[in-house]
């Protein structure tokens with residue numbers, strides 16, 4: 001059987017000492033689907049994402065944990081290497097990928113900046129490089145942990161449009177962790193809410209205004 005191109009978890013549990021920070025998470029994301037994960041601070045969002053990225057050896061799925069092999073992760077800070085050019089940051093570890101790296105940089109709007117150093121770029125541009133670095137690997141699954149959290153509001157809106165376009169072209173499964181209800185509604189096909197390590201709500205984004213109101217309610221924000 002071909003490997004599943006999205007995510008499946010069943011009863012995913014992560015404990016710190018005796019406390020279950022992930023407390024039986026069942027999650028499915030289909031190939032090409034864009035899912036946002038909302039939750040209050042401390043609800044376990046980053047813990048779940050780390051587990052899905054294979055970065056947490058302690059996670060315990062007494063059921064199943066299936067993720068594709070080719071996973072890319074984007075974080076809130078771009079994590080570029082300061083001593084490598086923009087292009088080298090994109091293709092680092094990939095042989096013979098310069099041309100693809102250039103194409104990826106063009107896709108994120110940075111054609112001509114290949115030889116720049118990371119510190120010559122704005123925060124938004126650095127996140128564009130981080131996106132190019134992810135996409136050049138043609139991931140089946142893109143995990144993003146508040147990738148736009150440190151950007152100003154206008155840059156964030158531009159990055160939303162860019163990410164949507166890139167995902168429509170490349171069609172990875174996406175799990176985007178965010179604090180921002182409006183960001184989730186603008187970007188995702190489906191939104192999940194995590195509370196104390198459990199998924200407590202799910203919304204398919206069909207009527208954005210109604211979905212937004214229900215999500216705020218699920219998050220305990222009264223409007």
Ligand SMILES: Nc1ncnc2c1ncn2[C@@H]1O[C@H](COP(=O)(O)OP(=O)(O)OP(=O)(O)O)[C@@H](O)[C@H]1O
Nearest residue numbers: 016017021039040041042043044045046047048179
């Ligand atoms: N290394 C650790 N040791 C002990 N507890 C931890 C550790 N890492 C995370 N936790 C705890 O797990 C819980 C979930 O943390 P996590 O970072 O996943 O939350 P989050 O929803 O991503 O929060 P935020 O939105 O603030 O980033 C928190 O209560 C946190 O204190």
